[in-house]
Amino acid sequence: MAAVTQKSGGDRVLRVINVALLSLLGLVCLLPFVHMAAKSLSGRAAVSAGRVAFWPIDWTLSTYRYVLQDDLFWRTFQNSAFITIVGTLLALTITTMAAYPLSKPGFKGRKVILLLYVFSMLFYGGMISVYILMRALNLLNTLWCQIIPLVLSQYNLFIMKTFFEGLPEAIEESARIDGAGPARTLVSIVLPLSLPSLATIALFYAVAYWNGYYHAMIFVTRADAKPLQLYLYEMITTTQNLYELDPAQAAGLSSSGIQAAAIVVSSIPILIVYPFLQKYFVHGLTIGSVKG
Amino acid sequence: MKKTLALFLAMLLLLCAAPLATAEEELPTLRVLGTYNAHDPNNDPTATAIEEKTGYHVEYFMLPVEDDLQNLLMQIGGGEKYDILRISETMYLELLSNGMLLPLDDLLAEYGDNLTTLITKDAYTLTTGEDGKIYGIPMMAERASIDSGVVVRGDVLEELGLDVPTTAEEFKAVLQAVKEAKPDMIPFLTKNEARIGVISSGFGFYFDWNEADGKLANQIELPAYREYLAYMADLYAEGLLDPDIAVNNETTRTEKLSSGNVFAYACGGWTDSPLTALIDSGLDVELIYLPPFTDEQGNAGIKKQQALNNVSCIPKTAENPEHAVRFMNRKLDEDVFTYITIGTEGETFTIDEEGNYWPIMPIFTELRNNAWWYLNSFDMTCYGDMWMARTRRTEAVAEIYDGLNQYEALAVSNPTDLCPTLPVVAENKAALETMVNDYVLQVIVGVRDVADHDAFVEEWRAAGGQASADAYNEWYQNR
Amino acid sequence: MQTTLSRRRTxxxxxxxxxWLYYALSVPGLVYVIGYKLLPLVGLQLAFKDFSIFAGDNILESMFVSPWVGMQxxxxxxxxxxxxxxxxxxxxISLMKLVVLFPIPILVALMLNEVRCRPFQRVTQTLIYMPHFISWVVIHGIFLTMLSANGILNRVLEALDLGKTSFYTDPIAFRWLLVFTEGWKESGWGAIVYLAALTGIDQELYExxxxxGAGRLRRIWHVTLPGIAPVISLMLLLRLGGILEAGYGQILIMYNPTVYSTADVLQTYIYRTGLGKLDFSSATALGLFESLVGFVLIVSCNGVSRKAFGRSLW
Incomplete structure (x- = not known):
């Protein structure tokens, strides 16, 4: 890497501009979170009057106490964790399996299958027929009815296929010459080389599962089978009946403060996923290292 | 094939169950579907109280927070089996018109003594089908009350030496004076609504549907409405309304109101959360609730809210219709009813010498916060008073309730209050309301001109307004 | 004859x-797509029927017994x-978003790729993808406070003597507001796929x-961009499929009656007028129309791409 680093003046200016722009971008993206965190830690009067910007006023933790004390919050949190972990593992497996053959020009039937995926990506049979299906499978009010709809995204499939196509054919060829069967080539050569792509697709699925609530809104009528994001969505779109709380408790709380706290708490788990996956986004696994 | 199998299974079940049956009757588990509320209905003190008092184990389900009618139809159409549906009037009507509901007359006669005696005949007319049969248990508004008003800052009035306005013109003059003296203040903060009751009173109309010459006409068809609209547009043009009127939501209204920068505010009922936030903000402000404005003839009035809140009905696919009625009936037994709605005297509520009900906080909220969600109906002879305990839980809420209702003497009943929901009205209601609200806002901010009002009325009629008006009038003439 | 056949068979x-592996691997995906995506397409018939949910004994039967009404x-x-x-x-709105927003994630990815300080790169990368996790309802709330008549931006504009703009009620400004907020929410997230693609470029090419003697910009132009071109063209193709959607979820939350003239799109109109609420048939018809347009666009663009660049999705 060091060998490629330029020392010319023009490049240095470019690099400074680049870092400055990226810092600005990072800041612009971070501020709303800071704003929300500040709101979640501020007293009711300040939040209601819209006085909180990026630093809490009248520090309080009562919003977090309120959110974390709610049974439903924990229940839905567990549901979301299950859906996300199981869903992502399943989806990643199926998508990788489906994408690999599609990246092989020699695979007869490839075009038909690809067209099938494109077609099914664009046409949607409507909510009613999907509901009938879920009901027939007896999956309403379960966590599985929230996993199945997202278990294969054609969008991710195409990305994965494109990534596989980017791998030099020569590597697989040499493995084959060494006597490795197709299955062994896939497991011991292709997949290790595809870690960045696998990490990307896993992230896309994990985020889709964690953020998803649309299907739960249709298939789930029992509070204990809802995902966290549906709980949050309901909390944000309906007014919290804070007037029904006792005055002492309500005094420190505002509905926007509670919403902010809930958003902060629910974002943390998924925000952690990315930095964790980032270590697979490394240029280190170059083709050369495998070749040698 | 399926039927035989089901029959066989049912017989098998019966055989297994027979030896277990004791002298005491086995009560089935009831499945109840309700509209959305932010709680887990299967895990709530009220649910426990109901099971304990009635002996029925109930499994509760909830419709989603959005597109709930669509979801309900899909569920019922898809064969999901519930014993009781506790749903809105619109939903009830949609199921009724599709023949999905069970007539209740026979069941009520046999098992429903409380349900028939404690709920008025008037209320039942709202849930009676065209064939004269009862299809639902009506739950009316707990207590007829005034649920809109305009609040102004008394301290600002005093500081500027102004009187409390009682007509639309006086109000405008006051707003102008406030804008003049306090340029940083928002003179008048409103919601995006087709009618602000206190102001429309100054133009002589109080309801969506008003009686004129023995016929019902929608407010927008009245000449007075055009004047009202011109008045509101004028307020905006003069900078007396909040410039963000088109985009305000609950949060921005709360921010503006409770930062003390608003002079007059159109309040939407006793649970209005921006106003509650202002009262709880600790700002030293005096609030005056304006009387409904007097019109040129010297009349004033404000709508009394007493509509149907929701309906409990039994779908044809219900597995335990008798038990459903017995269950709802049992909930109205005097001791059971009091216990499940407001708890135990001395523990969760008290009654003072004048017979007023007061909650004991915070235990009242802990145990009975969501009690209203479980009610199918209530004892109409006494619940209006008991319910006051719920409105008296915080000072701010009680203050707003009393503030709005000080004009009780001027409250008038809506001519369509006793009208059963008419299919054509229900079908068009939501779309027409959106259409009118959007139009009103567009006129106020000047995107459309009030001079073209007649053209809009025609548009509205063509979009289902005329059909609704005809349906209402047909009912009104034959009532 | 026999020999050719048997030779063909061998x-x-x-x-x-x-x-055999290719076929075995394809099975789960195909089972899913056929069972979960294609089978429910029987629901598309609603677009040509006067559907009543209670017409039959159950909803599936209702679908089939409802009368055909042609193209009504x-x-x-x-x-x-x-x-x-x-x-x-x-x-x-769709084209504005496409033209303005499509290149941004690519630029961001390229910029991040040029950063040599690993911790800075990682932190920035994490920061810019955060807005993706905020729902439109919340984003709308944040922007509304900043951009309202007395919001912070207008106060700054006033102080600079530039005059107030009502971003939310000006029909033209509002469209740009839609583009900007979407860019803010999704650009960082969109960059991830390009970042992943960048890791696949052979380092020897850079060397x-x-x-x-190629400078930094020349290297980007001659090595990096061609390296991620397949992903770029894939992304573009996939975007085209949703051209009639225009991100209506965002619009539905952010718009207001004063900007209907420029911001009302097909889906928001259907939603607002209640046409699609209970009228499953109309909603299905609109969906089918959008799907058809998207499908035709994707198929034809794929063909053009194959002819012009020799690169295609299938």
Whole structure:
């Protein structure tokens, strides 16, 4: 890497501009979170009057106490964790399996299958027929009815296929010459080389599962089978009946403060996923290292 | 094939169950579907109280927070089996018109003594089908009350030496004076609504549907409405309304109101959360609730809210219709009813010498916060008073309730209050309301001109307004 | 005759023996797509029927026994006086978003790729993808506070003597507001796929370019961009499929009656007027129309891409 680093003046200016722009971008993206965190830690009067910007006023933790004390919050949190972990593992497996053959020009039937995926990506049979299906499978009010709809995204499939196509054919060829069967080539050569792509697709699925609530809104009528994001969505779109709380408790709380706290708490788990996956986004696994 | 199998299974079940049956009757588990509320209905003190008092184990389900009618139809159409549906009037009507509901007359006669005696005949007319049969248990508004008003800052009035306005013109003059003296203040903060009751009173109309010459006409068809609209547009043009009127939501209204920068505010009922936030903000402000404005003839009035809140009905696919009625009936037994709605005297509520009900906080909220969600109906002879305990839980809420209702003497009943929901009205209601609200806002901010009002009325009629008006009038003439 | 057939059969046998894995791997995906995506397409018939949910004994039967009405629902949509305005708005907003926002994630990815300080790169990368996790309801709330008549931005504009702009009620400014907020929410997230693609570029190509004396920008142009071109063209193709959607979820939350003239799109109109609420047939018809347009666009663009660049999705 060091060998490629330029020392010319023009490049240095470019690099400074680049870092400055990226810092600005990072800041612009971070501020709303800071704003929300500040709101979640501020007293009711300040939040209601819209006085909180990026630093809490009248520090309080009562919003977090309120959110974390709610049974439903924990229940839905567990549901979301299950859906996300199981869903992502399943989806990643199926998508990788489906994408690999599609990246092989020699695979007869490839075009038909690809067209099938494109077609099914664009046409949607409507909510009613999907509901009938879920009901027939007896999956309403379960966590599985929230996993199945997202278990294969054609969008991710195409990305994965494109990534596989980017791998030099020569590597697989040499493995084959060494006597490795197709299955062994896939497991011991292709997949290790595809870690960045696998990490990307896993992230896309994990985020889709964690953020998803649309299907739960249709298939789930029992509070204990809802995902966290549906709980949050309901909390944000309906007014919290804070007037029904006792005055002492309500005094420190505002509905926007509670919403902010809930958003902060629910974002943390998924925000952690990315930095964790980032270590697979490394240029280190170059083709050369495998070749040698 | 399926039927035989089901029959066989049912017989098998019966055989297994027979030896277990004791002298005491086995009560089935009831499945109840309700509209959305932010709680887990299967895990709530009220649910426990109901099971304990009635002996029925109930499994509760909830419709989603959005597109709930669509979801309900899909569920019922898809064969999901519930014993009781506790749903809105619109939903009830949609199921009724599709023949999905069970007539209740026979069941009520046999098992429903409380349900028939404690709920008025008037209320039942709202849930009676065209064939004269009862299809639902009506739950009316707990207590007829005034649920809109305009609040102004008394301290600002005093500081500027102004009187409390009682007509639309006086109000405008006051707003102008406030804008003049306090340029940083928002003179008048409103919601995006087709009618602000206190102001429309100054133009002589109080309801969506008003009686004129023995016929019902929608407010927008009245000449007075055009004047009202011109008045509101004028307020905006003069900078007396909040410039963000088109985009305000609950949060921005709360921010503006409770930062003390608003002079007059159109309040939407006793649970209005921006106003509650202002009262709880600790700002030293005096609030005056304006009387409904007097019109040129010297009349004033404000709508009394007493509509149907929701309906409990039994779908044809219900597995335990008798038990459903017995269950709802049992909930109205005097001791059971009091216990499940407001708890135990001395523990969760008290009654003072004048017979007023007061909650004991915070235990009242802990145990009975969501009690209203479980009610199918209530004892109409006494619940209006008991319910006051719920409105008296915080000072701010009680203050707003009393503030709005000080004009009780001027409250008038809506001519369509006793009208059963008419299919054509229900079908068009939501779309027409959106259409009118959007139009009103567009006129106020000047995107459309009030001079073209007649053209809009025609548009509205063509979009289902005329059909609704005809349906209402047909009912009104034959009532 | 017999020999050719049997030879063909042995060839097929050899092919299958060599490539059985491809077929085995394809099975789960195909089962899913056929069972979960294609089977429910029987629901598309609702677009041509007068569907009543209670017409049959159960909802599935209702679907089949409801009477055919031909193109009636399509005529209702296309015949509406507002249709052309809605279509124009939909396409305008979609194209604005496409033209302005499509290149941004690529730029961001390239910029991040040029950063040599690993911790800075990682932190920035994490920060810019955060807005993706905030729902439109919340984003709308944040922007509304900043951009309202007395919001912070207008106060700054006033102080600079630039005059106030009502971003939310000006019909033209509002469209740009839609584009900007979407860019803010999704650009960082969109960059991830390009970042992943960048890791696949052979480092030797960079070294070769360096040896040839290519500067930084030239290397980006000649090595990096061609390296991620397949992903770029894939992303573009996939975007085209949703051209009639225009991100209506965002619009539905952010717009207001004063900007209907420019911001009302097909889906928001259907939603607001209640046409699609209970009228499953109209909603299905609109969905089918959008799917068809998207499908035709994708298929034809794929063809053009294959002819012009020799690169295609299938």
């Amino acid at each position: 060839r097929l046998g050899a092919y299958l023996r060599a490539n 629902h399509f005529e209702k949509i296309f015949g509406s006086a507002d249709f052309w305005r809605l279509l124009r708005n939909t396409l305008t 070769a370019a360096y040896v040839d």
